[in-house]
Amino acid sequence: MNAGSVDIVRRTCRRVGLDRNPMRRREDRWQSGVGILLAVLVLVTVPLVAVLIGRPIYDAETRAVQQETARLHRVDATVTEVGKTPLYAPITPVKVSWRDADGTARSGDYHSNVLVEVGAIVPVRLDATGRLVEPPSPARPMSRAVLTCAAVVAATVIACAGGYLVLRCGLDRRRARLWETEWAAAGLTWGGRGAN
Template identity: 60%
Template sequence: MTIGRARVVRRACRRVGLDRNPLRRREDRWQTAIGALLALCVVVSVPLVVLGVGVPIHAAQTRALHAEYARLHRVDATVTEVGKTPLYAPVTPVTVSWTGADGLPRTATYHSAIVVKVGATLPIWLDGADRVTEPPSATRPVGRAVLVSAAVLCAVLIGCAGSYLAARLALNRRRSVLWESEWERAGLTWGAHGAS
């Protein structure tokens, strides 16, 4: 270890209270221990939240996605008319036609996320009544699992940070009381040595 790194390590240890400074009070050591314990809680909570919250939510959302896929069906429709793309939305309204399950031709308005021309083929999703619907989102299970896990982890982090600040405030009050009592004791004996 180089001298520069050793200084950085010593300085970091001193800042978090892990040095052997004889002027550190018991309250200072308690604050360091509480901070280390709460930091450990945050680190341990990450895999616990992922396994306890994220994995079940992902599994439930995946089941819901498969049920949605089973309820809907995909067909290839032909674009018969292209509308004007509005400036405020990145979709193009188009009229599409396809042959229904009963063999009859169907037409509907569809909002395409890509630019298409008349005669192009678009995959569309239909519900049980042959109505055009939005396709199931394949990223929804991961997105929901990450979102809920992140919310739970933020709650854990806020709880641990709040606990640390509350403990620090209580320990600061205790240090202030000790500081005042030590000054009072010092004032009683101040200058007593040397007077004859």
């Protein structure tokens, strides 16, 4: 380590209360220690949550999406009417028609995520009753896993920050009482009169 690196390490240790300053009270060391412990807890929580909570949720949701998709029947439908695409979403409402397995003509509303024209062929999904349905989103497993992990990490951060603030307030009150006691003792020593 060069001299600049050593100075940075010393300054950092002094700022977080890990130096050997004789003016630091036991309460100051407690506060620093608990703060570092809680910071490490938050940093360890993120990968643990991803492995222990996020991965099982992702796997379960992936299986659910695959099962839902397997229950749907794919049919090629013809676009019969194209609606107006809203500005806020790249989804075009269209009317489509198709024939069932027995040859019956059917029609329904469909939302295309690509631009289509009348007469275009689009793949649609039907449920067991022959009703037109949207297939489950392939992004659903990842989004649910990420949202759940984010909620757990946020709850951990809030709990750790709240615990630290409660500890700090309690230690601040204790430091204030000790400060007043020491000033009263100093008044007796320095002036001989003590507190009035």
